[in-house]
Amino acid sequence: MPRSIEKSASARRVDPRGSSPSAIPIPTRMELGDLAEVAELESEIFPDPWSADSFLAEVERSEDVGYPVVLRDGTELVAYAVVWFIVDEIHIGNIAVHPDRQGRGVGTALFRHLIDEGRRRRMKFATLEVRPSNTRAVELYRRFGFRQIARRKNYYRTDREDALVFALALDPSAEDRLG
Ligand SMILES: CC(C)(COP(=O)(O)OP(=O)(O)OC[C@H]1O[C@@H](n2cnc3c(N)ncnc32)[C@H](O)[C@@H]1OP(=O)(O)O)[C@@H](O)C(=O)NCCC(=O)NCCS
Numbered sequence: 001m002p003r004s005i006e007k008s009a010s011a012r013r014v015d016p017r018g019s020s021p022s023a024i025p026i027p028t029r030m031e032l033g034d035l036a037e038v039a040e041l042e043s044e045i046f047p048d049p050w051s052a053d054s055f056l057a058e059v060e061r062s063e064d065v066g067y068p069v070v071l072r073d074g075t076e077l078v079a080y081a082v083v084w085f086i087v088d089e090i091h092i093g094n095i096a097v098h099p100d101r102q103g104r105g106v107g108t109a110l111f112r113h114l115i116d117e118g119r120r121r122r123m124k125f126a127t128l129e130v131r132p133s134n135t136r137a138v139e140l141y142r143r144f145g146f147r148q149i150a151r152r153k154n155y156y157r158t159d160r161e162d163a164l165v166f167a168l169a170l171d172p173s174a175e176d177r178l179g
Pocket of ligand 1: 129134
């Protein structure tokens with residue numbers, strides 16, 4: 001039996017396939033064998049996808065600096081994410097859920113796992129960049145308590161959309177540094 005994270009009340013959602021809500025598998029570290037599928041899903045989801053080589057670099061990165069993960073349901077790739085640990089900051093560089101599995105709490109569970117990992121490693125902040133037009137992601141991050149600390153003009157190369165920089169203090173002593 002795969003280990004699993006039960007959906008929290010806040011992640012509760014009606015299953016569009018009509019089945020009862022099921023447990024969400026626990027993410028595991030991304031490996032070489034995941035790369036082709038991850039890169040394929042990445043190009044399905046994003047207009048400006050990371051290349052397979054970018055994911056390879058993450059898999060090869062030292063474990064104290066990078067944490068690329070996949071979430072599989074059996075053999076099926078459901079979601080993936082990449083984070084970096086930079087001094088006392090965990091930066092979420094990439095997170096995506098398979099389009100057929102979105103809106104059912106997977107992103108929330110994966111995001112919670114990443115933030116918990118940041119806390120486990122005693123990071124003081126979590127940061128990320130998000131498109132203002134990506135309301136689903138923005139909602140998700142706000143629900144975790146993230147707030148906007150900056151705006152990067154014309155950040156995304158494909159269409160020059162700005163990026164919002166979001167941050168969350170993981171340690172009360174870090175609140176002041178967010179201004
Ligand atoms: C953003 C993303 C990771 C969220 O994952 P998800 O599994 O769809 O999210 P969840 O089901 O856990 O829902 C999280 C929140 O998103 C919002 N949301 C989810 N489905 C939604 C829908 N169909 N319509 C509007 N908002 C929705 C809600 O605020 C939801 O909170 P709620 O459960 O209280 O309603 C996912 O949608 C995704 O992969 N998007 C494409 C890639 C992407 O944009 N990545 C982020 C880049 S910064």
